[in-house]
Amino acid sequence: MMEYLIHNANLVTHEKILIDHWLLCRDGSIEDFGPMAICPDAHNTLDAENMYVLPGAIEMHIHGANGVDAMDADMEYLEKISAHLPSTGSTAYLSTTMTAPISDIERALINLADYKYVSGAEMLGIHLEGPFISTRHPGAQDPKHILTPDTEILRHLQNISGERIRLLTYAPEADTTAFLEAVRALDIIPSAGHTDATYGILKQAEKDGLSHITHLYNGMRGLHHREPGVVGFAYIAAPYVEIIADGIHSAPEMVKLAYNTISSERLILITDAMRAQGLPDGAYDLGGQTVHVSGNEARLSDGTLAGSVLTMQQAIRNMRNFTGCSWPDIVRMSAYNPAVELGLSDIKGVIRRGADADLVIYDDVSSLKYTIIKGERIF
DSSP states (O other): OOEEEEEEEEEEOSSOEEEEEEEEEETTEEEEEEEGGGOOOOSSEEEOTTOEEEEOEEEEEEOEETTEEGGGOOHHHHHHHHHHGGGGTEEEEEEEOOSOOHHHHHHHHHHHHTOOOOSSSEEEEEEEEOSSOOTTSOTTSOGGGOOOOOHHHHHHHHHHTTSOEEEEEEOGGGOOHHHHHHHHHTTOEEEEOSBOOOHHHHHHHHHTTOOEESSTTSSBOOOBTTBOHHHHHHHHTOSEEEEEOSSSSSOHHHHHHHHHHHOTTTEEEEOOBOTTTTSOSEEEEETTEEEEEETTEEEOTTSOBOSBOOOHHHHHHHHHHHHOOOHHHHHIIIIIHHHHHTTOTTTSSSOOTTSBOOEEEEOTTSOEEEEEETTEEOO
């Protein structure tokens, strides 16, 4: 039996912090935890020195990192991104595709359908971003490949993916009731993104199952005092709302406004990272378009933001600095909320007996120190 004991730790759940505790991992799961007054012995131990032990982050929106992208349709993508993400504080992720020729999307999905967990961060499924989005808010997605929502195409894509598509970003204003019914029937979470939908359209879509907003503020109809738009819907109605807390896609003040208005109970931290995450400045490919990376920004030649090079540990540090939120808030936004939405909160995103031992350890200035996946120290 493989066991690993973390001691002198502050265990952080989505509800509270358990000060000065131990946690025992055995055979990939959390076996037990308790106060240091009665700490068991173990062969493999880690002294957490009063640092904070959190459930590992679940990335619901990441295109690539470490030189690879989901659209590469190459097993090297899965190997390299799974090996890289633990160093950024993420222990699981959704591989995110983008608007492209259908043949390119098909190749990417067929490649992802063959995924079998080996090591590192675990792919929990696929986030299909596009191609059913709005030409009015394409962002860095090539408008010439945008399609009207099509039930048969979606069924086909889900079939060739091995039923791995878990989240779909689409534009509800071009939707039909039949399409949204198909999304839910295929066990896919519908998310409004790259959309010009009005508040009224979104409220109707919510009744039909819409439950997620893709990268708040970006690629959407903004807030207006006579038309709340997508941002207004996110503030007061949407069940879950992604945010890129890099200070670029969303100014620090707007991140704080979102946190104050939406709260950690509905926000989900994402990176929307592309292949340049973890690599030097330079020119990189994103869906057939050249992206120029300089510092913390990734832009197309016309200046359009094109994903990010943000990491989850940076997003967590920024969120704490921008908003003053608590560690339990961070657990909700980075791990628990994604796990709940994906139907995995019995084993992911939680510190609970029997849950997967996917953990990250931060110091008191929000620097990532260790990552443990399935009870094994990876970083």
